[in-house]
Amino acid sequence: MLDGEYLISTNGKFQLGFFSIPNSNNRYLGVRTTDPHKTVIWIANAEHPIINGTGMLYLSQDGALTIGNNIGLIIWSTGSLVSRGEPQACLLDSGFLVLNDTKTGKFLWQSIYQLFDTLLPHVPLGYMKLLDTMLEIQLSSWNITEIDPSPGQYVRKLDPTRRYELVTYKGSEVFYRTGPWDGYRWNGFPKMTQDLVKFMVTPGENGAYFWYEPRDPTVLWRQVLKSNGTTYRSYLNGSDWMEYWKAPDDSTPSYAICGPYGIYLDGDCECVVEAQFHPKNGKSWNNRIFSDGCERNAPLNNGTSHKFVAVGNVKLPDTINAFSAETTSKSECESWCQKNSSCMAYAYIGWQGCLAWLGDIIDMQQYLDGGDTLYIRVAGKRGEKPIKVLTTVAVSIGSFLFLIIVILAIRYIIIRWLQNRPIDMNETRLFEFYKFNTIRDATGNFNDENIIGRGQLGPVYKVMLC
Incomplete structure (x- = not known):
């Protein structure tokens, strides 16, 4: 395919071809939308642009897809894929490029293996264990949005080291995480709904994937990781992209800003259970430097009884040190945590069940509404x-x-x-007082023949009083 030619998807929404970014003469091969915005979806040679020239796309007999420049230099290639028939390149209605073998019907290569900054509907974002290696499908931001498409410093992925969380990294450091998936939404995004878009996390034996699909299949959606680390989800409404949500937003604190056992609430940091914890560094805390977090008032030891304190409406702690315990109820989850001295907190959330944190907990936020309940282990009194x-x-x-x-x-x-x-003289005389002699004469000197019963204080006599 020559520079200036295009491969169009069947639904007419996407095109594959060479193009330049505004204010640049460099040429890239990639997929864009066909609407007037010509929104860039994917770029093959983002790190190796064609400088001061034109490009060509080749498909070799062995299945290699190759980009060359106008003087014959190879700029980018999928590498030899050993096709056993006639290899074929297709631009799918999903917006991604695939190579398949027309003889065997198998896919040789897919552009989702080399995701760019954009996640389209039905495209998996996740990981798969293959023997001793981990294949990860992740988003990578532009180096400079709208100017330099080479990989930037931000990466977003379904992190295999955590319990089903989408995590954005800035280099090797965590920039933002969604909280664990609860079967309907990300725990750390309580406003998330599924009214316009259906979201799913699909676990597998050797991996897991996140994907989404619009309720209305005729509407084009996209999720984009910008060069500032913010992820936007938007949909095409006529000729305009309408923002649906972004993360992190203005209400989201920086990762772990409150330190271990600290929790972010309404623009400030507090110790997660103020009656049980205090700032580790009071001077820094007073100066609004919270990174040292909080520590226990009373240590956990064998001479102290332990209990769990519930904290509601919480973005659950980073699951980097969380363990999924095999229990069938919240009570079993608590029992499991109680029996394991290294378990510092637990939560029971629908889709994942029992999550137990084996060590200090960090990066929590409390909401007025939403989130989950976290149960934190604390020392009881002797x-x-x-x-x-x-x-x-x-x-x-x-x-x-x-x-x-x-x-x-x-x-x-x-x-x-x-x-x-x-x-009143006409009333029954129940409470008149009589002399002893009168009572003695009336009972016949307490004759047994006049006894009509016995009570706790002695015999009861029948008398005649006039």
């Missing part, structure tokens, strides 16, 4: 349980004594009222 039991017993005894006092007081009031009220 003798805490017996004290609670004694307190309960004391409260029970006190309540019983109070009830007796109330009953006696009511009885006293009734008796006083009966003794002091005016007596």
Whole structure:
């Protein structure tokens, strides 16, 4: 294919050909949209542009796709792929270039193996273990957006060292992470919805992939990693790209800004459980330098009972040191963590189940709404349980004594009222007082024949009083 010719996808949305970036004479082979924006989707020779010349694209008999310049120098190549039939290059409706073998029907090479700064729908972002190597499909930012497409300092990938998190790296340092996938959204992006786009993380035996697809297949979407490390998702509305979301946004703190056991809340850092932790470096903390984080008020040791404190609405800590425990419920998850002295926190989230952090926790944010509940291991007080039991017993005894006092007081009031009220002569004379001699004569000198019953205070006699 000569410079100036184009290969168009079947749906008419993408074209493969040579082009120049504005304000530059360098030539690149890549895929762009066919709309008036001519948005760049992928570049083959981003690191090796054709300078002051034109290019040509060759497809050799053995399946190698090669870019040469106008003086015959090879600029870029997929390398020999050993086709057993007639190799064929196709630009798919997904916007990516593939080489296949028309005899065997197998793919020889795909441009997704060399992702650029853009992730289109249905394209996997992830990793696969192949023998002793790890094949990673990741995004790479431009060195300078709209000016220099060579790889910049930012890379975004589904990190195999973590528990299903998308992580953006700046060089070798973490710049931003999404939090773990919970089956519906990234834990650290509570505003995320699936109303216009369906998001998925697909685990496999030897790897995992993140991908997305629009609810309306006629709408073109893209996710772009810019040269400042920010990822944008947008869709084409007529002739304009409309921003759908970006990450990190203005509400997102820098990675691990609050240090170990520190948590970011509404523009400030706090210790994650203030009753159990304090700033490790108080002077720096007061000067708003939080990187040293927090430390425990009481150490965890064998002479101290341990308990878990719940912290809600949290972007869960970095899962670089998290472990997926095989449990079937939150209670089993807590039991597993309780039995493992190195387990400092746990969470139970739908898709992943039990996550246990084996060591210090870092990079947390608390939201007014959203996130998950994190259970943090803290030291309890010595003798805490017996004290609670004694307190309960004391409260029970006190309540019983109070009830007796109330009953006696009511009885006293009734008796006083009966003794002091005016007596109506027509009323039954239940409370008249009689002399002993009168009672003795009425009972026949307490004759047993007049006994009609017995009570706690002795026999009850039948009498006749006139």
